[in-house]
Amino acid sequence: MSAVFTPIGEQVKQDLQDTGPxxxxxxxxxxxxxxxxxxxxxxxxxxxxxxxxxxxxxxxxLWQNMPSIRFPEKAGAQSAIMGSIWVIVTTAxxxxxxxxxxxxxxxxxxxxxxxxxxxxxxxxxxxxxxPSIVYGILGLGVIARAxxxxxxxxxxxxxxxxxxxxxxxxxxxxxxxxxxxxxRAGSLALGATQxxxxxxxxxxxxxxxxxxxxxxxxxxxxxxxxxLLLLGAVTFITFNPDGLMSSYTVMPIQxxxxxxxxxxxxxxxxxxxxIILLGILLVMNAFAIYLRNRFQRRW
Amino acid sequence: MRIARSIKVASxxxxxxxxxxxxGGSNNESTExxxxxxxxxxxxxxxxxxxTVAPLTSAAAELFAETNPDINVTVGTSGTGGGFxxxxxxxxxxxxxxRQIEDDEAANCEEGGVEFQEMVVANDALTVVVNPGNDFxxxxxxxxxxxxxxxxxxxxxxxxxxxxxxxxxxxxxxxGTDSGTFDYFTDAINGEEGASxxxxxxxxxxxxxxxxxxxxxxxxxxxxxxxxEENQDKVKAVExxxxxxxxxxxxxxxxxxxxxxLGRPLFIYPSIQALGSNPxxxxxxxxxxxxxxxxxEAALFIPLNEEQxxxxxxxxxxxxxxxxxx
Numbered sequence: 001m002s003a004v005f006t007p008i009g010e011q012v013k014q015d016l017q018d019t020g021p022x023x024x025x026x027x028x029x030x031x032x033x034x035x036x037x038x039x040x041x042x043x044x045x046x047x048x049x050x051x052x053x054x055x056x057x058x059x060x061x062l063w064q065n066m067p068s069i070r071f072p073e074k075a076g077a078q079s080a081i082m083g084s085i086w087v088i089v090t091t092a093x094x095x096x097x098x099x100x101x102x103x104x105x106x107x108x109x110x111x112x113x114x115x116x117x118x119x120x121x122x123x124x125x126x127x128x129x130x131p132s133i134v135y136g137i138l139g140l141g142v143i144a145r146a147x148x149x150x151x152x153x154x155x156x157x158x159x160x161x162x163x164x165x166x167x168x169x170x171x172x173x174x175x176x177x178x179x180x181x182x183x184r185a186g187s188l189a190l191g192a193t194q195x196x197x198x199x200x201x202x203x204x205x206x207x208x209x210x211x212x213x214x215x216x217x218x219x220x221x222x223x224x225x226x227x228l229l230l231l232g233a234v235t236f237i238t239f240n241p242d243g244l245m246s247s248y249t250v251m252p253i254q255x256x257x258x259x260x261x262x263x264x265x266x267x268x269x270x271x272x273x274x275i276i277l278l279g280i281l282l283v284m285n286a287f288a289i290y291l292r293n294r295f296q297r298r299w
Numbered sequence: 300m301r302i303a304r305s306i307k308v309a310s311x312x313x314x315x316x317x318x319x320x321x322x323g324g325s326n327n328e329s330t331e332x333x334x335x336x337x338x339x340x341x342x343x344x345x346x347x348x349x350x351t352v353a354p355l356t357s358a359a360a361e362l363f364a365e366t367n368p369d370i371n372v373t374v375g376t377s378g379t380g381g382g383f384x385x386x387x388x389x390x391x392x393x394x395x396x397x398r399q400i401e402d403d404e405a406a407n408c409e410e411g412g413v414e415f416q417e418m419v420v421a422n423d424a425l426t427v428v429v430n431p432g433n434d435f436x437x438x439x440x441x442x443x444x445x446x447x448x449x450x451x452x453x454x455x456x457x458x459x460x461x462x463x464x465x466x467x468x469x470x471x472x473x474x475g476t477d478s479g480t481f482d483y484f485t486d487a488i489n490g491e492e493g494a495s496x497x498x499x500x501x502x503x504x505x506x507x508x509x510x511x512x513x514x515x516x517x518x519x520x521x522x523x524x525x526x527x528e529e530n531q532d533k534v535k536a537v538e539x540x541x542x543x544x545x546x547x548x549x550x551x552x553x554x555x556x557x558x559x560x561l562g563r564p565l566f567i568y569p570s571i572q573a574l575g576s577n578p579x580x581x582x583x584x585x586x587x588x589x590x591x592x593x594x595x596e597a598a599l600f601i602p603l604n605e606e607q608x609x610x611x612x613x614x615x616x617x618x619x620x621x622x623x624x625x
Contacts, residue, residue, distance in 0.1 A: 069357040070597045150390070151345075151375075232347065232385065236357040236374035238364055247343065247373045257376065260350065260504040262529040262599075267506070 050278070054271030062272055066238040067254065072265035077273050080254035082240040083153075083233075084280075087250055088222050090157035091164070096214050098161070099168030103210075106169070107176040108198055128166035135163045136227030144231055151232040154244040159227055164217040171213020175206040208295035215288040219281050225252035251277045341369035342579025348375070348382030348395030349479050350503075351523050352565050355421055356395050356587075358598035363586045370579045379479040380404070383568075387411040392573035392580040396566040397423070397479030414571040416618035418611055420591055422601040424524040424548035425484055425561040428509075428534035432516050435464050438538040438545035441560065444488045447471070447519070452496045457517060471499035472511040472520035478503065484521055487560040509533055524548055525599050554604040564607075565600070575622035588615045 065076025110117040139159030149155045179202050187197040233249050235257040241248045251273060258270035346356050353376045360372035377385065379396045386394040387408035400408075400417065408415060427444065429436050435457070443461070447454050447469065457464040474481045476493065486492040502508055505522040512518035513533040520534075527536055527548070538545035541559045552558035567587070573580045587594065588611060595602040603611060 068361055069354050070361055145388075232375055232377065232390075234345075234347075234373040234375040236353065236360065237371075238361065239371050247345070247371070260506060261354070262505065262523075262526045264529065 047278070050271050050274045053268060054273070054275045057268045057272035058275055062269070062276065067236060068238075069236065069261075072261075072263055072269060075266075075269060077251065077254050077269070077276075079237045079240055080249050080251045080273070081276070083237075083248035084222055084250040086153050086241045086246075086248060087156045087160065087228075088218055090153060090244065091160045091221050092214070092218055094157055095161035095165050095168055095217070099165050099214075099217075100172050100210060102165075103169045103172035103176060104198060104203075107173050108194070108202070124166050124169055128170060132163055132224055133226045133230065135159055136230030138162065139227060139231050150245075151234070151247060152245045153241050153248045155231055156228055156233065156248065156250070157244075159231060160221040160224060163224065163227065164221050167217040167220065168214055171217070172206070172210045175209025175213065176202060178209060179205045205297065208291050212288045212292045215284050215291070219284045219288075222250075222284075223252055223277065223281065225250070225256055228253060229256075342371070342577060344370060344372040344393075344577070344580045344583045345391045346372065346374045346393045346395060347377050347385050347391045348393075348568075349379040349397040349565075350376040351397040351423070351478075351480060352395035352421075352567070354525070355565065355594060355598045355600050356393075356567070359587045359590075359594045360583075362590065362594060362597065363583055367582065367586075370583060372583055378477050379482075380477065383407070386415075386568065386570065387413050389413055389570070389572070392570055392577060393584070394568040396568055397563075398482050399566065400568060412572070414621065415568045416571060416614055416621065418567050418569065418588075418614045418618075419564040419603065419607055420567050420587070420611065421565045421595045421598075422550075422553045422603065422607075423563050423565055424527075424553045424558055424601065425480065425487070425521055425563060426524050426527040426548045427519070427521045427537040427539065427561070428512055428527060429537055430512055430516050430518045431533065431535045433467075433518075433535065436537055438540055440540040441488060441542075444539075445490075448473075448485075448495055449489050450494050450496055467517040470511070470515045470518045471496075472508040472518065473499050473501055474505070474508070474522065475501040475503045480521075480523060483563050484561070487563075524553075524601060528599060550601045553601050569618060571618060571621045574618060575624065581622075581624060584615070584618075588612070 061074060062076050063078055063081055065074055066078055067080070068075040106117070106121070110120075112118070112121075136159065139155060139162070143149055143158050144151060144155045149158075183201050183205065184197055187201045188194070192200070228250055233253050234247055235249060235253060237247060237249050255270045255273050255277070258266040258273070261267075344360075346360075353374050357374045360374055363370070363372060374395075375382070375385075375391075379394075379398055382391070382394045382396070383400060383404040384407070385391050387404065388411050394415075400415070427439065439460075446452065447460060448471075454460060455469060457467045457469055460469075473484075473495075476495075481495070482492050485495045489495060500511055502511075505526045508520040508522055509526060509530045512520045513530075527534065536548055538547045539558065539561055540546070543557070546552050546558050548558050548561070553562040556562065569580075569584050574584060575581075591608070591611060592602045
């Protein structure tokens with residue numbers, strides 16, 4: 001038997017000398033690289049295309065002026081940019097406290113062995129995967145009509161809050177779970193109450209992770225068009241929102257509206273607004289990465 | 300230390316949020332609810348409905364805003380049907396429509412307690428287009444169009460439409476089934492609203508149809524006249540023969556009625572209740588009616604002919620008296 005094995009070792013050595021790593025190894029590496037480049041190339045193509053098309057209209061008039069159907073050369077998107085800011089800030093104010101508190105409850109107070117809590121957990125995981133248009137239907141039926149809030153900023157913010165709440169809860173739980181049990185045990189052993197332990201030890205340590213998750217969740221909300229279209233965000237509006245009960249439009253909807261206009265100038269405007277939206281998303285994501293790197297601690 | 304850091308993080312976030320909120324709040328004095336002030340100089344007007352008519356109403360809103368800066372007009376594009384759904388619940392003041400209201404929609408409005416007045420505000424020519432490289436199709440009869448577009452049509456090649464046409468596969472593009480344009484075309488050509496072959500490439504965005512037709516030699520599609528006007532270098536309009544010879548789509552042929560059966564009126568449906576209770580809406584509608592020709596021109600729509608203008612004025616008078624306005 002041993003006579004059979006020795007030559008194989010020799011053979012491998014020989015192969016490595018002749019051809020480098022075995023074929024399987026090399027090809028697998030290329031497959032992985034190919035998978036990576038699909039995403040990168042698509043993103044690069046998108047960015048380059050949008051930038052080339054929209055660059056000529058990337059001027060201050062884009063955020064200084066209101067939309068105009070008669071003068072595409074003077075049209076801007078101020079009402080959409082302000083609308084997006086109003087909706088996103090309101091969404092943050094509503095969904096972050098609720099989401100973070102829910103996460104604290106699930107991590108620190110709920111008994112994970114109880115069936116009821118397991119059920120809640122599965123539901124939250126599922127909700128994170130529900131298509132956004134479904135939240136639009138819910139928002140239209142319950143928030144806009146049953147609660148009679150109409151087609152307003154608050155309706156949009158409540159709907160988007162529901163949409164990103166599961167993401168906020170899940171990422172906040174991850175951050176809270178990453179705080180070692182020994183910290184909690186130490187705090188409790190020194191006589192702190194559970195409230196003191198959470199508010200003075202666990203939460204401060206978890207804030208960077210929670211903030212990162214929250215920003216990523218809000219980045220998702222700012223790019224949503226589908227649920228808001230269903231809620232009746234208007235497509236032509238020449239004033240900024242002036243309160244929670246105001247009419248509004250948001251950037252993705254303004255882009256959608258411009259793209260379907262007959263005049264070619266509007267396509268350029270749409271691309272220019274895409275650049276601004278991409279810029280805002282990039283800044284939000286960069287801020288999330290900064291927070292993570294700056295404040296994250298390893299235990 | 301840890302707390303100090305997290306406070307730092309939190310305060311950075313808060314300051315960011317507050318800055319945004321402050322920016323948003325900078326434009327703070329304008330809308331009150333329409334019912335709150337009867338002065339007629341400020342308030343809100345909500346319009347929704349057809350995306351075909353939306354550019355016209357948007358242009359009206361834009362022109363109106365020049366003299367009435369305190370009235371906020373918003374225009375949505377839920378589609379003719381989607382708009383009527385909101386309109387009949389009393390959620391909007393007026394609905395844009397690229398076709399007439401249907402019986403079940405009218406019943407919904409009655410149920411919702413919303414009365415309305417139909418008004419024709421502009422004309423459109425549904426334009427059938429082919430690829431500019433297509434030199435054999437100049438004119439099609441309504442019968443030929445029906446042959447191509449009817450349900451379960453077997454026509455896949457131009458030489459099946461007319462033996463004198465070359466062997467060239469037909470590629471069809473058209474609006475999606477939710478569109479009022481689709482409803483009108485199928486009604487006018489196939490004789491039944493909504494009856495169409497289904498193996499074509501549908502899109503709610505007319506620019507996609509332009510791109511599709513301009514990209515394939517055997518391509519064919521249809522959409523509103525403004526999209527043809529803006530894309531004359533990319534697509535070629537087909538003349539339509541309704542039995543009285545070939546007629547090309549143009550403002551003149553639509554206005555004199557000779558571009559049949561694809562010349563169509565575009566509608567607005569103001570709510571009588573809103574007209575009576577919302578002074579802002581009353582003054583917007585008055586502006587719309589009185590300056591209709593100018594608005595149509597600004598939005599690149601085909602204006603009404605004289606007969607239609609007279610009709611619009613009498614319809615407006617009816618609406619006002621129904622709403623109890625003098």
